[in-house]
Amino acid sequence: MAVSAPHPALHAEAPVLVIQPSRGWVPLRLEELWAYRELLYFFTWRIIKVRYKQTVLGAGWAVAQPLLTMLVFTVFFGRLAKVPSDGYPYAIFSLAALVPWTFFANALTQASNSLVDNERLLTKVYFPRLLLPTASVVAGLLDLAISFLVLLALLPLYGIAPSWRVAVVPLLVAFVVLVALGVGLWLAAVNVQYRDVRHVTPFLIQVWLFVTPVAYPSSLVPERWRGLYGVNPMAGVVEGFRWALLGSGSTSPALLGVSGAMVAVILVSGLYYFRRMERTFADVV
Numbered sequence: 001m002a003v004s005a006p007h008p009a010l011h012a013e014a015p016v017l018v019i020q021p022s023r024g025w026v027p028l029r030l031e032e033l034w035a036y037r038e039l040l041y042f043f044t045w046r047i048i049k050v051r052y053k054q055t056v057l058g059a060g061w062a063v064a065q066p067l068l069t070m071l072v073f074t075v076f077f078g079r080l081a082k083v084p085s086d087g088y089p090y091a092i093f094s095l096a097a098l099v100p101w102t103f104f105a106n107a108l109t110q111a112s113n114s115l116v117d118n119e120r121l122l123t124k125v126y127f128p129r130l131l132l133p134t135a136s137v138v139a140g141l142l143d144l145a146i147s148f149l150v151l152l153a154l155l156p157l158y159g160i161a162p163s164w165r166v167a168v169v170p171l172l173v174a175f176v177v178l179v180a181l182g183v184g185l186w187l188a189a190v191n192v193q194y195r196d197v198r199h200v201t202p203f204l205i206q207v208w209l210f211v212t213p214v215a216y217p218s219s220l221v222p223e224r225w226r227g228l229y230g231v232n233p234m235a236g237v238v239e240g241f242r243w244a245l246l247g248s249g250s251t252s253p254a255l256l257g258v259s260g261a262m263v264a265v266i267l268v269s270g271l272y273y274f275r276r277m278e279r280t281f282a283d284v285v
Contacts, residue, residue, distance in 0.1 A: 028271050032128040039127055043135035047110070048142060062143035063150050065106075066098040073098075077215045086217045086248050092158045096245050097214040097238040099151050100176050103144040104234060105205045107177075110136035111184025112201050115192050115281060123282050130274060133188045137181045144173065155245065165244040172240045175260075178267050179233045185270035189277045192284050213238055217248075230258030233266065 033040065052061075070091055077083040078090030085093035111133040115122065118132055148169075155162060191197035212234045213221075221229045229235055236259025242248040 028275055029128075030271075033130065033134065036128055036131060040131050040135055040138070043131055044139045047135060047139040051139070062146040066095060066102045066147050067150075069098050069102070070095045073215050083216050084220070086219060086242075086246075088160075088246055088248070089158050092154060092160065093217075093242070093246065094215060095151055095154070096242045097212075099144070099147045100172070100237050100241050101209065101212065101214050101234065102147065103140050104176055104180050104237070105209070106143065107137045107140040107180040108184050108187070108205060109201055110140065111180065112187035112191055113198060114184075115188050116195070116198070129278050129281055130185075130271075133184045133274075134181060137177055137184060140180075141173075141177070151245065160246060162245060163247060165247065168240070168244045172237060172244060175240070175263060176234070176237045178263050179237065182263065182267035182270040185274040186266075189274045189281075192277070192281050208232075208234065227258050230256065231262055233259045233262045235259055 073094045074091045078085065078094070083090070114132040114136045115129065122129065152162065187197055187201060209215075211232055218226070218229065218235060218239050236256045239248070240256065
């Protein structure tokens with residue numbers, strides 16, 4: 001019986017990847033996200049499927065959340081408290097802010113729990129841990145897209161015609177994604193060490209809602225405090241959405257500028273803190 005010689009490729013040495021714990025302030029190595037982009041896609045798709053599995057409304061929850069909150073705000077803030085709305089119907093005024101806010105709140109909650117919820121995965125196989133909070137934020141973009149289309153459909157009912165400013169919306173979406181990711185990285189890393197972060201996050205989001213001009217216009221804030229008010233990055237996002245969709249003239253360059261700077265600080269510091277603590281995740285989680 002003739003025996004064929006083994007193929008030379010079989011004797012080639014397989015590439016070896018050595019994984020060592022990092023020390024100190026390490027490089028971000030963001031190129032790993034691109035190298036593991038397929039895994040990021042599967043993580044994102046898994047989150048979407050789990051979110052809508054065995055639900056009655058399915059993707060309808062993406063519409064129900066901001067709409068129901070809009071109704072509550074309209075009754076209590078618009079009708080009873082008589083909160084001004086820059087001359088626009090209060091319902092559409094609040095909904096224009098609730099669409100990005102709902103995405104931010106949900107993405108922040110999912111990202112902060114992403115490491116703890118995937119405890120078994122973290123302890124069994126190596127992959128860039130940054131993929132988990134990133135996938136949690138990216139998965140929320142589907143809900144944002146659905147609710148945004150509903151918002152666009154409602155604008156003509158209130159006599160509002162979208163203008164060229166709608167073209168700025170993708171930049172605002174990128175803005176709110178970076179805000180959610182930056183804060184989510186901080187909370188996810190801290191949540192591994194201190195599990196009560198899971199209980200603090202809903203309270204943080206609730207307080208953040210009322211210091212953001214969602215139920216009221218930023219025009220109520222005195223002009224001299226407008227720049228300081230922009231320290232809250234979501235203030236710039238909310239006012240940006242209203243400016244793009246409603247044509248609201250209350251947007252302040254100082255507010256947007258300070259909000260943009262804060263996004264950069266939160267994101268970069270969150271990335272470095274997450275990478276610094278990453279070496280302990282598998283042991284502590």
